[in-house]
Amino acid sequence: MHFTRAVSAFALASLFSIGCGEPLPGAEGKAPPQVAPELLSQANALTTNIYNGYPVTVSGGLGSLQTFTLVNPAPAAKLSFTLRGGSGDADLYVKRYYEPTLTDYDCLSDAYGSTENCVYTTSVEDDQWYYVLLYGFEAYSNVTLLAYYSNPxxxxxxxxxxxxxxxxxxxxxxxxxxxxxxxxxxxxxxxxxxxxxxxxxxxxxxxxxxxxxxxxxxxxxxxxxxxxxxxxxxxxxxxxxxxxxxxxxxxxxxxxxx
Structure with missing residues (x-):
């Protein structure tokens, strides 16, 4: 995880027990994203609903933005958002209650490639809204986005x-x-x-x-x-x-x- 991009995510993790990012090396050289605010507004206007345990296949171009919402259906010990598979490089931003931006989020996972994790481990109550933003650091295709709650x-x-x-x-x-x-x-x-x-x-x-x-x-x-x-x-x-x-x-x- 790139340190300068993830400071706010780690600060929030200490307060809300939100796990941020893959434990993988290699993101240190990634440059901060540069996206016009109006493009983020357009992406939020086209938000797609996702559902617990049901994977979604996503693709996007360089610099693209896609947004998703999940309403957590039940109390749980853990709520995970993951990206897996496919090709290219998509970064994952997640925020509870409100839409994330590229500078305001609970969790940012921005490893090289499209293997990403954002995990909430406390206060996962039912009927809470969670918002996901995918940013195309590079073009990516056939990547699986999965949100699911779990219990030990x-x-x-x-x-x-x-x-x-x-x-x-x-x-x-x-x-x-x-x-x-x-x-x-x-x-x-x-x-x-x-x-x-x-x-x-x-x-x-x-x-x-x-x-x-x-x-x-x-x-x-x-x-x-x-x-x-x-x-x-x-x-x-x-x-x-x-x-x-x-x-x-x-x-x-x-x-x-x-």
């Missing part, structure tokens, strides 16, 4: 939740080193109607339907089970998607030695 899930612990049709909820799991299998099991009580799907991905949240390592469908089998052999140590992400409304879903993640 301890291993070998069953959590129970209800899900709505088309809702997507992400759980974050810490996977220890040297394990043979990561196994995710989701089920619902007998007599409870409804259908759901489970997606699992290591390192980043699933970007359904493309960036997913394992999928299980309650309409095919109950319990719905996803397994990853020889999982990498670190974070794994489990997403529950409501195909229809389901009042009760139980979810558990285990790591196995064989």
């Amino acid at each position: 899930l301890p291993l070998a612990t069953t959590v129970t939740t209800g899900i709505n049709q088309l809702s997507r909820t992400v759980y974050e799991v810490d996977v220890p080193a040297v394990k043979k299998r990561l196994q995710v099991t989701a089920t619902k009580p007998a007599g409870i109607n409804g259908q759901f799907k489970v997606y699992v991905r290591q390192g980043s949240a699933p970007e359904v339907p493309n960036a997913v390592e394992c999928t299980a469908d309650s309409n095919v089998s109950l319990p719905a089970v996803c397994s990853i052999v020889d999982p990498a140590a670190g974070k794994a992400y489990v997403m529950i998607e409501g195909v229809t409304n389901v009042n009760i879903v139980s979810l558990r993640v285990d790591v196995l030695t064989k």
Whole structure:
């Protein structure tokens, strides 16, 4: 992250626990963006709504501006905004309550390339508005923008939740080193109607339907089970998607030695 461009983001992070940027070297040489104010106003007038857990593919030219809004649907431990994949170089600006500018934001992630992170880790309440600004430091294409809230899930612990049709909820799991299998099991009580799907991905949240390592469908089998052999140590992400409304879903993640 370029230090001079990110001072205000780090200052706010100390107050609001907002994580800023990728832990990657190489952004120190990036020049500050120069954009006419009227272009930012035009971008804000064309703001696109994005939805929790639903990726959006974006492309833009050199110096381009695109704006997005998310209304966080539920209280959560963490709310993440990420850019992944594609080509070129897009920078990510995020602000809660108001539209960010190139000098006023909660978080700026401006690594070289289009792998960017902005994360809120406290005070993530429901029905809060978050605003995203993408700036084309260079032309970029087919980059995935994903916003999602997540909650920690301890291993070998069953959590129970209800899900709505088309809702997507992400759980974050810490996977220890040297394990043979990561196994995710989701089920619902007998007599409870409804259908759901489970997606699992290591390192980043699933970007359904493309960036997913394992999928299980309650309409095919109950319990719905996803397994990853020889999982990498670190974070794994489990997403529950409501195909229809389901009042009760139980979810558990285990790591196995064989």
